Amino acid sequence: MTHDALDDDRPLDLHTALRLVKSAEDTARRELRGNEALQYLVWGLAWLLGFGTLHGSRFGWLPIDHEPALAVFGVAILLAIVVTIVVAGRYSRGIRGHSSFTGTMYGVAWALGFLVMGTLSGVIVGVVDDFWVRGMLMNGIAILIVGLLYITGGTTFNDKTQSVMGVWFLVVDMAALLSGSQHYLTVFFIFGSGGFLVAAVLETVRRRKQAQSNA
Amino acid sequence: MPELDPIIHAESRLRAITTLNEVGEGDRIAFTKLRKILDMTAGNLSTHLRKLEDAGYVEVTKTIEGRTPATYVAITLKGKAAFEDYRKALRELLAGLS
Numbered sequence: 001m002t003h004d005a006l007d008d009d010r011p012l013d014l015h016t017a018l019r020l021v022k023s024a025e026d027t028a029r030r031e032l033r034g035n036e037a038l039q040y041l042v043w044g045l046a047w048l049l050g051f052g053t054l055h056g057s058r059f060g061w062l063p064i065d066h067e068p069a070l071a072v073f074g075v076a077i078l079l080a081i082v083v084t085i086v087v088a089g090r091y092s093r094g095i096r097g098h099s100s101f102t103g104t105m106y107g108v109a110w111a112l113g114f115l116v117m118g119t120l121s122g123v124i125v126g127v128v129d130d131f132w133v134r135g136m137l138m139n140g141i142a143i144l145i146v147g148l149l150y151i152t153g154g155t156t157f158n159d160k161t162q163s164v165m166g167v168w169f170l171v172v173d174m175a176a177l178l179s180g181s182q183h184y185l186t187v188f189f190i191f192g193s194g195g196f197l198v199a200a201v202l203e204t205v206r207r208r209k210q211a212q213s214n215a
Numbered sequence: 216m217p218e219l220d221p222i223i224h225a226e227s228r229l230r231a232i233t234t235l236n237e238v239g240e241g242d243r244i245a246f247t248k249l250r251k252i253l254d255m256t257a258g259n260l261s262t263h264l265r266k267l268e269d270a271g272y273v274e275v276t277k278t279i280e281g282r283t284p285a286t287y288v289a290i291t292l293k294g295k296a297a298f299e300d301y302r303k304a305l306r307e308l309l310a311g312l313s
């Protein structure tokens with residue numbers, strides 16, 4: 001329904017006014033900030049598929065060679081990146097001012113971080129022969145960037161969940177690195193992907209509770 | 216007995232100022248995006264924004280994006296304070312009813 005009538009200067013019932021405020025707040029938050037749970041789900045599934053395929057290839061529960069498994073991982077991550085950029089673009093469109101600066105710089109930080117990581121990966125490939133040790137080093141660095149940017153993203157956009165996830169990814173990364181190249185993938189496959197999926201569920205529950213308290 | 220600000224206490228303006236209050240600190244929202252979120256016609260939204268602007272609650276700026284004119288809207292500090300007072304008065308009045 002389009003609110004087209006100009007007769008809404010009429011007196012407003014108090015309960016109706018409160019309901020209008022709450023419903024307008026819900027709509028605005030949804031339209032301006034999007035659904036973080038959906039983003040976490042997309043990344044959780046991408047990691048589950050990517051790390052899962054690599055894990056299956058390494059431990060033989062999937063009939064796939066290492067190189068094609070790495071390609072599957074790359075495609076899964078690329079798809080998640082595309083979804084994230086499209087969604088972030090949709091919500092930032094039509095907004096000017098402070099948040100467009102912070103949003104742009106945050107995006108630049110991700111891009112530059114992974115550009116440096118890509119460059120470093122080239123160096124690692126040149127000096128490390130073992131396929132899985134290479135993977136562990138590259139992923140170890142990638143997750144360091146992810147963890148730090150999630151923590152700072154949470155503080156920048158006032159999103160506690162995001163900061164907690166950043167801490168979680170760094171802890172998992174450290175634990176996985178300490179477990180050695182033999183177990184790195186297993187630890188990451190379970191607790192890295194799991195972190196995103198648990199965050200998606202918790203965020204959904206939090207949103208539902210908030211919507212119910214507003215009803 | 217607290218009084219409700221008549222500028223805010225009307226359906227369309229209440230929805231508009233609530234939405235503008237959710238736009239980030241120091242940010243402005245495009246008129247077209249605000250219209251879409253509120254599901255209002257351009258004419259109706261303009262009318263109500265003008266009343267809010269006259270009261271000093273919102274600031275409307277016109278700019279050029281590429282070759283197209285664009286209008287951006289932001290809540291002012293006075294608008295934020297008035298909205299907060301409105302919500303407080305509304306809560307108090309509702310508490311008085313129960």
